Amino acid sequence: MSHLEPRPFTVSARGPLRGTVTVPGDKSISHRALMFSALAVGESRIEGLLEGEDVLATAAAMRAMGADVARGDDGVWRVHGVGVGGLLQPQTALDMGNSGTSTRLLMGLVASHAITATFTGDASLSGRPMGRVIEPLSRMGADITASPGGRLPLMVRGMNPAVPIEYSLPVASAQVKSAILLAGLNTPGITRVIEPVSTRDHSERMLRGFGAELSVEDAPQGKIISITGEAELKPQHILVPGDPSSAGFWMVAASIVPGSEILIRNVCMNPTRTGLITALKLMGADVAEIDRRDVGGEAVADLRVRHAPLRAIEVPPELAPSMIDEYPILFVAASFAQGRTVARGAHELRVKESDRIATMRSALEAAGVHTEEFEDGLAIHGSGGEPLAGNAQIASKLDHRIAMSMTVAGLHVRAPVTIDDASPVATSYPDFFHTLDALGTPR
């Protein structure tokens, strides 16, 4: 799973970008589809699963804990689950690769089963904080031994029966929320998570779809999500909609490269995920939603994006949870806007696959963009639509979103940009470079 060989990639000005793109399945939904199917009794079928390294790490972990997980020649994944409470002791350490979502959600699952699992990961994942899940899961009775700083490698000794808790999230994190709900699935009684700031709600929607007893209540202190434990999940047929985070790269590419027009098909429009579209529209981007429909309980639309002059904005901080993974590509859009864009209230970016504030700052500065760094964000002085100087070496720091964002920046430059290692792109978007080739040729 780890990237032994760095794969450099050089990008030079291209365009205009024209064509139709179908983005891969949503990463958050794909992880959950595998996990929940593995806990149902019977066969679930999953269509449109993202076959990126992060999701494959989840598939391997579910197999290691007893589920039968296989991809058919028709591209449909079939999962025979073990039932809630039925996870088996994995025989070797679970290699989570680069994936924070796999790690935190699976720690929750293991926490309430009578099994012990060791979690390992690559250098990026081993630097990310796990204390945020260790704390609530320990309260539920799990015994967790982590490396210094609450990092990987770590070992979770599950407790069965675990103790239900009521827990108010100290950080806006769908991973922490989901870890607790997953632990609650196999815990007698009602486990409650209070979410002062709403985050992506795929776990809630999908757990309900699988037949779990889960309620969401609006209260003065936030959303109260209650799950009744010792649940029985029924197998499902899941259609995974396209990933709005992956679509973001093409939205910004079309917006900044003159003459471009891209139709992006089948994009998940769950309102907890559409912050980038809101921000780009505030900047003057030409994004049209076509044919809004429902796919497997999620809103989906096709998006037609045309080149348009962008203007700087103050990015509303309340958008942060609904576009948390899209800040790197938003910073690229801002680099081509007229004026100074300010994005603050995004401190969480410091603890993603890389420190995305520092990494994007260095990358954009190297490519000729003037930026100012804050503890919780960046200010970016845009080019007003002119190409960037380019002529830069970019460190992707084992971070797929940095590699893809700086590739998009490199589509409108005076001199080529080289990404030192583009291999992390395979974690979330294995076809990214093929799709780019199909959309436009070097000028």
Ligand SMILES: O=C(O)C1=C[C@@H](OP(=O)(O)O)[C@@H](O)[C@H](O)C1
């Ligand atoms: O629950 C999820 O699927 C995710 C939640 C977010 O992380 P946090 O929970 O750390 O905000 C996001 O950054 C990640 O890519 C996927």
Ligand SMILES: C=C(OP(=O)(O)O)C(=O)O
């Ligand atoms: C933060 C991300 O993923 P994860 O936390 O699952 O590694 C991401 O995909 O941008």
